[in-house]
């Protein structure tokens with residue numbers, strides 16, 4: 652299969668790229684890093700790897716990338732929207748709105764822009780998978796010091812829902828899948844999963860073209876977050892967020 656993955660320079664995107672390349676798929680990766688960067692150079696050991704440096708906040712970068720894809724005869728079977736920023740935009744009682752904007756630009760607008768640019772080729776071929784790596788934070792905004800992250804991911808999920816509803820009848824062969832992982836590779840979080848654990852699940856969805864629209868994984872994180880949906884915000888702010896903030900401040 653011909654697969655485009657955003658955010659291949661590290662983390663889950665890098666894991667997915669390497670595993671899919673090993674399985675013999677053609678992978679076209681993007682991230683902001685130049686191709687000479689060691690993390691990227693390394694991936695060229697696989698002859699089926701193609702790369703473009705592309706900043707998802709830049710209209711001109713995304714347009715150039717879409718032109719490159721069209722010019723190189725790379726009919727995309729699977730688009731994995733994985734790149735994201737997870738930084739803190741609420742620090743020491745101050746909402747950093749520029750940071751907020753940047754997170755929304757990468758996680759939501761950049762993913763939407765790239766999808767819009769590549770969608771016509773999926774429509775022409777009437778098949779393919781567009782897979783959004785979202786987050787369990789789209790269900791409940793529990794992460795410390797973050798305002799943008801949860802809405803950037805819930806907006807992404809709703810965009811996928813709209814795409815399913817608007818295109819589902821005319822293009823039943825195009826699958827719009829959202830994948831909501833719980834915490835990844837985080838020692839301070841209970842029920843954190845490894846990139847390989849989550850990555851393998853995603854690869855099995857891609858390879859077996861499974862027929863579910865939304866995956867929330869692993870099950871335990873999904874249950875915990877659903878329970879947290881029932882707890883009032885005021886309670887969480889007082890008994891979970893605030894004590895954690897105090898604990899963090901003490902540790903400084």
Ligand SMILES: NC(=O)c1ccc[n+]([C@@H]2O[C@H](COP(=O)([O-])OP(=O)(O)OC[C@H]3O[C@@H](n4cnc5c(N)ncnc54)[C@H](OP(=O)(O)O)[C@@H]3O)[C@@H](O)[C@H]2O)c1
Pocket residue numbers: 657658659660661662663664681682683684705706707708732733734735736737757784785786787831832833834835836837
């Ligand atoms: N880590 C977690 O605990 C967790 C939990 C649930 C869901 N997720 C989701 O899982 C996905 C992968 O997470 P991860 O932990 O692997 O993240 P990560 O290690 O921070 O990697 C993020 C990737 O996105 C790329 N990226 C960031 N800004 C970009 C931009 N403007 N243009 C193009 N690429 C950009 C980065 O590349 P450059 O910096 O080189 O551009 C990097 O390759 C994300 O969608 C994340 O939201 C993560």
